[in-house]
Amino acid sequence: MVLPFDILEYHQRLEDTKKRMADKGIDVLLITDPANMNYISGYDAWSFYVHQMLVIIIDEPQPLWIGRYQDANGARATTWIYEENVIAYPDYYVHSEVFHPMDFIADILIQIGHGKRNIGVEKDHYYFTGMALERLQRGLPNATFHDATLLVNRVRIVKSDQEIEYMKRAAKIADLAMTKGVESIHPGVRECDTAAEIYYHMVKGTPEYGGEYPAIVPLLPTGDRTSIPHLTWTERPFVQGNAVIIELAGCYKRYHVPLARTVSIGDPNEKMKQVAPVVLEGIQEVLDFAKPGVTCGELEEVWRKSIKKHGYEKESRLGYSVGLNYPPDWGEHTASIRNGDSTVLKANMTFHLIPALWFDTDGIEISETFRVTEKGCERFTTYPQELIIRDHMDLSGQIS
Amino acid sequence: MVLPFDILEYHQRLEDTKKRMADKGIDVLLITDPANMNYISGYDAWSFYVHQMLVIIIDEPQPLWIGRYQDANGARATTWIYEENVIAYPDYYVHSEVFHPMDFIADILIQIGHGKRNIGVEKDHYYFTGMALERLQRGLPNATFHDATLLVNRVRIVKSDQEIEYMKRAAKIADLAMTKGVESIHPGVRECDTAAEIYYHMVKGTPEYGGEYPAIVPLLPTGDRTSIPHLTWTERPFVQGNAVIIELAGCYKRYHVPLARTVSIGDPNEKMKQVAPVVLEGIQEVLDFAKPGVTCGELEEVWRKSIKKHGYEKESRLGYSVGLNYPPDWGEHTASIRNGDSTVLKANMTFHLIPALWFDTDGIEISETFRVTEKGCERFTTYPQELIIRDHMDLSGQIS
Numbered sequence: 001m002v003l004p005f006d007i008l009e010y011h012q013r014l015e016d017t018k019k020r021m022a023d024k025g026i027d028v029l030l031i032t033d034p035a036n037m038n039y040i041s042g043y044d045a046w047s048f049y050v051h052q053m054l055v056i057i058i059d060e061p062q063p064l065w066i067g068r069y070q071d072a073n074g075a076r077a078t079t080w081i082y083e084e085n086v087i088a089y090p091d092y093y094v095h096s097e098v099f100h101p102m103d104f105i106a107d108i109l110i111q112i113g114h115g116k117r118n119i120g121v122e123k124d125h126y127y128f129t130g131m132a133l134e135r136l137q138r139g140l141p142n143a144t145f146h147d148a149t150l151l152v153n154r155v156r157i158v159k160s161d162q163e164i165e166y167m168k169r170a171a172k173i174a175d176l177a178m179t180k181g182v183e184s185i186h187p188g189v190r191e192c193d194t195a196a197e198i199y200y201h202m203v204k205g206t207p208e209y210g211g212e213y214p215a216i217v218p219l220l221p222t223g224d225r226t227s228i229p230h231l232t233w234t235e236r237p238f239v240q241g242n243a244v245i246i247e248l249a250g251c252y253k254r255y256h257v258p259l260a261r262t263v264s265i266g267d268p269n270e271k272m273k274q275v276a277p278v279v280l281e282g283i284q285e286v287l288d289f290a291k292p293g294v295t296c297g298e299l300e301e302v303w304r305k306s307i308k309k310h311g312y313e314k315e316s317r318l319g320y321s322v323g324l325n326y327p328p329d330w331g332e333h334t335a336s337i338r339n340g341d342s343t344v345l346k347a348n349m350t351f352h353l354i355p356a357l358w359f360d361t362d363g364i365e366i367s368e369t370f371r372v373t374e375k376g377c378e379r380f381t382t383y384p385q386e387l388i389i390r391d392h393m394d395l396s397g398q399i400s
Numbered sequence: 401m402v403l404p405f406d407i408l409e410y411h412q413r414l415e416d417t418k419k420r421m422a423d424k425g426i427d428v429l430l431i432t433d434p435a436n437m438n439y440i441s442g443y444d445a446w447s448f449y450v451h452q453m454l455v456i457i458i459d460e461p462q463p464l465w466i467g468r469y470q471d472a473n474g475a476r477a478t479t480w481i482y483e484e485n486v487i488a489y490p491d492y493y494v495h496s497e498v499f500h501p502m503d504f505i506a507d508i509l510i511q512i513g514h515g516k517r518n519i520g521v522e523k524d525h526y527y528f529t530g531m532a533l534e535r536l537q538r539g540l541p542n543a544t545f546h547d548a549t550l551l552v553n554r555v556r557i558v559k560s561d562q563e564i565e566y567m568k569r570a571a572k573i574a575d576l577a578m579t580k581g582v583e584s585i586h587p588g589v590r591e592c593d594t595a596a597e598i599y600y601h602m603v604k605g606t607p608e609y610g611g612e613y614p615a616i617v618p619l620l621p622t623g624d625r626t627s628i629p630h631l632t633w634t635e636r637p638f639v640q641g642n643a644v645i646i647e648l649a650g651c652y653k654r655y656h657v658p659l660a661r662t663v664s665i666g667d668p669n670e671k672m673k674q675v676a677p678v679v680l681e682g683i684q685e686v687l688d689f690a691k692p693g694v695t696c697g698e699l700e701e702v703w704r705k706s707i708k709k710h711g712y713e714k715e716s717r718l719g720y721s722v723g724l725n726y727p728p729d730w731g732e733h734t735a736s737i738r739n740g741d742s743t744v745l746k747a748n749m750t751f752h753l754i755p756a757l758w759f760d761t762d763g764i765e766i767s768e769t770f771r772v773t774e775k776g777c778e779r780f781t782t783y784p785q786e787l788i789i790r791d792h793m794d795l796s797g798q799i800s
Contacts (some may be wrong), residue, residue, distance in 0.1 A: 046616060047630040049526075049729035070716055070758065073628040091716040095733045097550075100524075123531040124500075126449075127728075130533030131524035131549065149531065150497075192610030196603040203596040203633075210592030210635030213617040216446060228473040230447040233603075235610030316470055316491035327727045328527075329449035333495045358470065 003042045004253045005162055007080055013040055014056065014063070016155045021058050026120035026146050028109065029056040031063075032132070033125040034326040036152035038254060041065060041081055045074040048127050048326060050094055051101035057114065066105050068094060102132045106139025115140055120148030126328065153334050157321050159348045163255060164371060167323065167350060169209040170257040171369070171380035173250030177201040177211075178259055178383050181218070181248065185263055185390050187240045191220055191233040198248055209252055215330040216258075218248040226262070226363045229356065240266045245365045247354075249330055255323055256330040257380045258352045260367035263388040272364060275312075275357055276387035279366050282306040282355055283385065286318070286337075287370060290351075290377040296341035303355055304339075312357060319353040322369060345372045350380075403442045404653045405562055407480055413440055414456065414463070416555045421458050426520035426546050428509065429456040431463075432532070433525040434726040436552035438654060441465065441481055445474040448527050448726060450494055451501035457514065466505050468494060502532045506539025515540055520548030526728065553734050557721050559748045564771060566655040567723065567750060569609040571769070571780035573650030574659040577601040577611075578783050581618070581648065582663055585790050587640045591620055591633035598648055609652055615730040616658075618648040626662070626763045629756065640666045645765045647754075649730055655723055656730040657780045658752045660767035663788040672764060675712070675757055676787035679766050682706040682755055683785065686718070686737075687770060690751075690777040696741035703755055704739075712757060719753040722769060745772045750780075 003010070017040060021029050031054040037043045041054055041063055052067030064085045065075040072088040075081060089104040109115055119140065122128050124147075137145060159167070181198040198218045205211030220233050223242040238244065247260040264272060285306045286299050303318055317338035320331040330352075335343035337351060354367035366385065370377045403410070417440060421429050431454040437443045441454055441463055452467030464485045465475040472488040475481060489504040509515055519540065522528050524547075537545060559567070581598035598618045605611030620633050623642040638644065647660040664672060685706045686699050703718055717738035720731040730752075735743035737751060754767035766785065770777045 044632070045628075045630040046619065046632055046728070049616070049731075070629055073758075074631050077625065077628055077631065092738075094717065095720070095731070095736060121530065123534070124529045126526055126529065128530050129524045129526065130521065130528050130530050131547070133530030133533065134523070147531070190610055192612075193604055196600045196611070199603050200596045200600040203599050204593055205635075210590055210633075211596070212592075213632065216449070217613045219446065225477065228445075228477055229470055230445040231474050231477065232444070232446055232613065233610075235605075317494065320495070328446070331449075331495070336495060338492075358473075 001077060003080060004166070009160060009162065010040065010042065010080055013155060017056060017152055018058055020151050020155065021056065021120065024120065024146060024148070024151070025118050026148060027058050027117040028114050029120040029148055029151065030136070031056065031122060031152060032128040033122050033152070034127065035254070035324050036122070039152060039156055039324055041079040043075055044078045044254065045071060047071040047074060051132060053105065055109070066108065100131065100135050102135035103139050106136055109140060116142040118146055119143045120146045120151065122149050122151070123147045124149040150334055153332050156323060156332060157334050157349055158346055159323060159350055163323065164348060166253045166255040167257050167371070167380055170250040170252040170255050172209065173202060173205045173211045173252060174248060174257045174259040175250070175381050175383050176206060177248050177250060178246060178261060181246050182261070182263055182388055182390070185238055185244060185265060187265060188237050190235050190237050191222055192235055195220060195233040198246070202248065202250060205252070212251040212254065214249040214251045214256060215325040215327045216249065218246065221245050224361055227358050227361055229358065229363070229365070238265055243268065243272060243362060245363065247365060247367070254325065256325055257369045258322060258330060258354070258367060259369065259381050259383060260354055260365040261383065261388055262364045262366060263390055265390050268387060268389060271359070271362065272387060275364050278307055278310045278312055279355060279357060279364055280385060283353065283366060283368060286353060286355070287368065287377055287379070290345060290370065290372060291375060292345050292347050292372060294345050296335050296337045296343045296345070297339060299337045300339050300341070314355065314357055318355040319351050321349065322352040323350055347372055347374050401477065403480060404566070409560060409562065410440065410442065410480055413555060417456060417552055418458055420551050420555065421456065421520065424520065424546060424548070424551070425518050426548060427458050427517040428514050429520040429548055429551065430522070430536070431456065431552060432522050432528040433552070434527065435654070435724050436522070439552060439556055439724055441479040443475055444478045444654065445471060447471040447474060451532060453505065455509070466508065500531065500535050502535035503539050506536055509540060516542040518546055519543045520546045520551065522549050523547045524549040550734055553732050556723060556732055557734050557749055558746055559723060559750055563655060563723065564748060566653045567657050567771070567780055570650035570652040570655050570657040572609065573602060573605045573611045573652060574648060574657045575650070575781050575783050576606060577648050577650060578646060578659055578661060581646050582661065582788055582790070585638055585644060585663055585665060587665060588637050590635050590637050591622055592635055595620060595633040598646070602648065602650060605652070612651040612654065614649040614651045614656060615725040615727045616649065618646065621645050624761055627758050627761050629758065629763070629765070638665055643668065643672060643762060645763065647765060647767070654725065656725055657769045658722060658730060658754070658767060659769065659781050659783060660754055660765040661783065661788055662764045662766060663790055665790050668787060668789060671759070671762065672787060675764050678707055678710045678712055679755060679757060679764055680785060683753065683766060683768060686753060686755070687768065687777055687779070690745060690770065690772060691775060692745050692747050692772060694745050696735050696737045696743045696745070697739060699737045700739050700741070714755065714757055718755040719751050721749065722752040723750055747772050747774050
C-alpha cells in the first residue's frame with residue numbers, strides 16, 4: 001500500500017493532535033470529520049454517509065478506525081492502522097431505527113477501558129449528528145465530554161511541503177478546468193454543458209496527475225443568478241450579454257485549489273466594467289500585503305480600504321483557509337479573512353481569497369488561492385486574473 | 401420563477417408533513433436535511449455547508465426559511481416561500497467560534513411566539529450537528545424537544561407521477577453515463593479517465609434533459625478493490641484481466657436513479673463466471689416478486705433463498721428507498737430491503753436493488769432501480785443486465 005504521505009508525516013500529525021488534546025485535558029478524541037480522519041490515518045472513502053470514526057487515545061500509539069463492516073477493507077487499504085485496530089459494526093446498524101452505531105462505539109470504548117475518561121467530540125462537524133452526541137453520552141455515562149470542534153483542523157492549517165506539492169498539482173487541474181470551462185461558453189450552450197466540460201477536466205486531470213471529486217461542485221450562476229452565489233447549474237442556455245461566474249476547484253489527493261472567475265458573454269455591462277478593476281485592485285493589494293506575521297483581520301482591512309476608495313463595501317468574509325477536504329465544503333473552518341480574525345499568517349498557510357461583490361441582481365467573483373511564503377505570498381494558479389470577455393463573433397473556442 | 405412541481409404538490413407535501421407532526425405532538429418542525437428542505441419548499445442550493453433550516457409551524461400556512469444572508473436570494477429564487485418568511489443571519493455567524501446560527505434561530509423562534517412549544521428536530525440527519533442540538537436546547541429552555549428524524553423522509557417514500565417522470569429522465573442519463581463509462585474502459589486507461597467520461601455525461605445529460613450532480617460520486621473500484629465498495633477512483637491504469645465495478649446515478653431535478661454494473665476487462669475469472677448468473681437470477685426473482693402488499697423483508701427472503709440454492713450468503717442489506725437527495729447519500733434512509741424490514745410496498749415506491757456480493761479480494765455488483773407499479777414493478781433503466789465483458793482485441797470502443 002502506498003499512502004499519499006510518508007508514515008513519519010502521519011506520526012507527526014498524530015503527535016501534534018495529541019499535544020492539543022493534552023492542552024485541553026482530552027484523553028480520547030473521537031474524530032468524525034472525514035478530512036480529519038484522512039489527515040491522521042490516510043482513510044479515504046465515500047463512506048461518511050454512515051456513522052464512522054477515528055479514535056485517538058492519548059496514551060496509545062495507533063488510532064482505532066471504527067466503521068461499517070463493508071468499509072473495513074477500505075480502512076485496511078488506505079490507512080497505516082494495524083489490522084487489530086480496525087473495528088467494524090454489523091450491517092444491521094446502518095440506517096436503523098433500533099440500532100445506532102454510536103451505541104456500538106460506546107460499548108467498545110468501555111470494553112477497552114476508556115469509559116471513564118475525558119472524551120473529545122467534534123460537536124459542530126457535519127457528520128456528527130445531535131443523535132450521535134446523545135447516544136454517546138448515554139452510552140458513556142461515566143465519561144466527561146469535551147468539545148473538540150476544529151481541534152484537528154487547527155493542526156491542518158499549516159501545510160507541509162508535500163501538502164503544498166499536492167496543492168500545486170491541484171492548481172494545474174484548476175487552471176485546466178477553468179480554461180476548458182470558459183472556452184465552452186457560447187450563447188445557446190446550456191449551463192449543464194459547461195458544467196460537464198469543467199467536470200470532465202477536473203476529474204481527468206492532467207496526463208501526470210489524475211483529478212478527484214471536489215468537496216463542492218462547480219458553481220456557475222448566470223445572468224440574474226450571479227447575485228446568488230450557491231445556486232448550481234441549470235439546463236438554461238447562455239444568452240448574449242449575460243455574465244457567468246465560474247467557481248471551481250482542482251483536487252488532488254483530496255487537496256483543493258479553488259479558483260473563481262467572472263465571464264461576460266459579449267460586452268460587459270457598465271456596472272461590470274466599473275466593478276472589475278476595483279476587485280482586481282483590491283485583490284492585488286491584499287496579495288501584496290500578505291506575509292508571515294500579519295493577521296487575517298488585517299488582510300480584510302486592506303481590502304475594505306481599497307474598495308472604499310471607490311465607494312464600495314462588502315459585508316461577508318473575503319476568504320478562508322483551504323486544503324484537504326470532503327463534501328460539503330473545501331474550507332477548513334479555522335481562519336477566515338474577515339474583520340476581527342486574529343489568526344497570524346505563517347509560511348505554508350493556504351487561503352482561498354474570494355472577495356466577491358454581490359448586488360441585488362448581479363455580482364462579480366474573481367478569486368485566488370495563495371500560499372503564504374517566507375516573505376510574502378504566491379498564487380497557486382496561473383489563469384489570467386481579469387474579467388473574462390467571450391466575444392462570440394469568434395466562435396472558434398479561443399478566449400478573445 | 402418556475403418550480404419543478406406544481407404549487408399544489410408542495411402544499412400537499414406540507415399537509416402530509418403536518419399530519420405526521422400532529423400524530424407525534426410536534427408543533428414546530430425544524431428541517432435541516434437539504435432533501436427535506438427541497439421537498440417541502442423547492443429550496444435548491446449548495447449552501448448546506450452552513451447551518452440553515454426550514455421551519456414548519458403546524459398552524460401557519462407557510463414555512464420559514466432561515467439561512468445565511470448571502471443565500472437568502474437563493475431562497476427567493478428557488479422556493480414558493482413569501483418574502484417575509486425568508487429570514488437571514490449575518491455573515492459573522494458563519495464558521496465562527498463566538499456566534500452560532502442556532503442561537504440566532506432560537507431567538508427568532510422566541511420572538512415569533514414559539515419558544516414554549518413542542519419542537520421537532522431531525523436529530524440524526526447529517527447537517528444537524530451535536531452542537532446545533534445543544535445550542536437550540538440552551539436557547540429554547542422552555543420548549544420541549546422531540547426527535548423528528550425521518551419524519552419528512554417517510555412522506556417522501558411514495559412518489560408522485562411527476563417525481564416518477566423526473567426519475568425516468570434521470571434513468572436516461574444513467575443509461576447514457578453507464579454506456580459511455582463502459583466504452584471508455586481499456587487496459588492503460590486510468591480510472592480517473594473513465595470517471596471523467598462518466599461525469600461528463602452525467603452532468604451534460606441528454607439534449608432534452610440536462611443532468612445534475614449526483615449525491616454520491618461515481619464509484620469504480622477495480623481489481624483488488626472490487627471487494628471494497630466505497631473507495632473512489634484512483635490514477636491507476638486498468639489492467640487486462642481486472643474487473644471494474646461501476647456504480648453511478650443519473651440525477652434530474654435532484655431525483656436519482658442509481659445503476660451498477662461489473663465489467664471484466666477481458667475474460668472474467670472463474671469465480672466471476674460462477675457468481676454472475678447467481679446474482680442475475682436472484683435479481684430476477686426479487687423483481688418478479690416485488691408488488692404492492694409484500695414487505696421489504698420478504699424481498700430479502702426471496703434473494704436469500706435464491707442465492708442459497710447456489711451456496712451463497714450475503715450479510716449486508718440488498719437495497720433501499722431512493723429518490724430526491726443531496727450529498728452524501730442518495731438513499732432515503734427509510735425502507736431498506738433487508739431481513740426484518742416490515743415496510744409494505746405501495747405503488748410508486750422506488751428502490752435501488754443492489755445485491756452486491758463481496759469476497760475477500762473481489763466482488764460483483766449488478767443493480768437495478770425499480771418502481772413499484774399497481775401490479776408488480778418496473779425497472780427505470782434499460783442498460784443490459786449482465787456481467788459486461790470488454791474484449792480488448794476490439795479497441796473500437798464497442799461493447800463486445
